[in-house]
Amino acid sequence: MEKNSEGTLVLVLLTLIEVFLSGAVEVQPSISPAVAGGPLTLSLSPSTTLNSGSWAVGASLILTWVGEQQAVFPTYIGRASVNVSTGALTLNPITLVDSGVYIVQSNDPQFTANTSIAVVEPVSNVTLSVNQTNLVEFSSSAVVTCSVSSGSSLSFLWLNGSSEVTASDRVQLTDGNATLTILNVTRYDQGPFTCYVFNSVSNGSNTVNFTVFYGPDNMALTINGQSMTSFLVGSNLTLLCSAQSSPPAQLQWAFRGQNVNTTGPMLYLYNATENQSGPYSCLAFNNATTVNTTITTQITIANSSGSQQQEANVWLLPLLLLAALLLSLPGKI
Incomplete structure (x- = not known):
């Protein structure tokens, strides 16, 4: 009976240890968000010695390992590996499709942990497409479209000189702010207009000037x-x-x-x-x-x-009239 009690106690202790580990182990990414084209390592914290386990993203298995042996699933061959001692997963290079929830499971010791990873592609080669650059005031409209060769999760910001461009009766921002339209341009719409493109890992810009007649x-x-x-x-x-x-x-x-x-x-x-x-x-x-x-x-x-003579005549005429009036009065002859 004593041996059975000891066995039961050991099982309880092991169960408590597993519960403790399951709640305590966290997955820590080497970079977040991850940059497409670069490496990503998912480590366990606190550091844990594992004898076996598996990594998956969503419902798709990446690899499994037992002891020193690991098996990588076909879609990850050549860019996925695991540290069989610590369970740290490395993907290199990581791609946009690698975004998702990463799950690590171990049977020895038994626990499960996960983390969500977003992969962002850096901005590169910002270009501007313009309908025309020579414009006539009050009769021409300008349309500028901002695009990139590569990049994901993009945001667009337009500046006129150092002032942010906002929508108004004459100014339209469409396509997620990627396209700027200025209706009936004025002489103050010459620019420079700059399109800033950015995401959480990088940014880029390009500028255009207009000639407004x-x-x-x-x-x-x-x-x-x-x-x-x-x-x-x-x-x-x-x-x-x-x-x-x-x-x-x-x-x-x-x-x-x-x-x-x-x-x-x-x-x-x-x-x-x-x-x-x-x-x-x-x-x-x-x-x-x-x-x-x-x-x-x-x-x-x-x-x-001539001006002086005319001015003198203007003054002389009243005097002559006054003299004639005085001479015409009775008793003044």
Whole structure:
């Protein structure tokens, strides 16, 4: 009876040890998430001496071992091995299809442990596909698609310069943010636009710039760098015309509605005469946008002596009228 009691006690102790080991042993990956193309080792913690066991991913067996002997299943031959002493499994190289729940089982001692492994492929060779890079303001739309040669579990982020691009009435982000569409571009949509592609193990980027044709608009016309438009006969005048335009606008000058033989931003009037008084116009034309616009200013060129005589006459006439009135009064003859 004593021997039976001792045997029962041993079995209970062994059962308690197995339960303890089953709850205490954990599988620790050498890297998580795992990088496709690289090695992955799944070790047991705490370190345990095993006499036999098996590894599986999901319902698919990878290998088994007993003592010093191990058997690798066909789909893992050449890239799976086990440390028969510690039970550590090594896969090299690991692939995307190797993602899953890895289970280790041992009968000596008896326990089961598992861990979930995600395999991620690094990002490589980010490229941009663009419908067109030369655009016309308010009439063209840009479509840019970002792609990679390889990579998994990808996220996409777009920047305009250093500012993040977000969706709006004119901006669309589709295909999981891989495609950027800008409707009715403006002059502020020239970029650079950068697509950043990333996952938990790597990242990459590529950039595109646009040429946006716009204008001419916001025209300005100054004379001698001032806003005044009245000058004396004999003055030398420099008329300067400017317009916001891409490409730069072609500028043509006109006087009293008739083109003059002058192009470019400046028109010179040397030793100006009264006959040169009148409306001066600057006409701007953009070949790319086919838009033209005009600005006109009225210039007055007057004789200084004539102006003084006219001013004296303005003061003299009331005085003469007053004198005539006084002389006409009775008793003043």
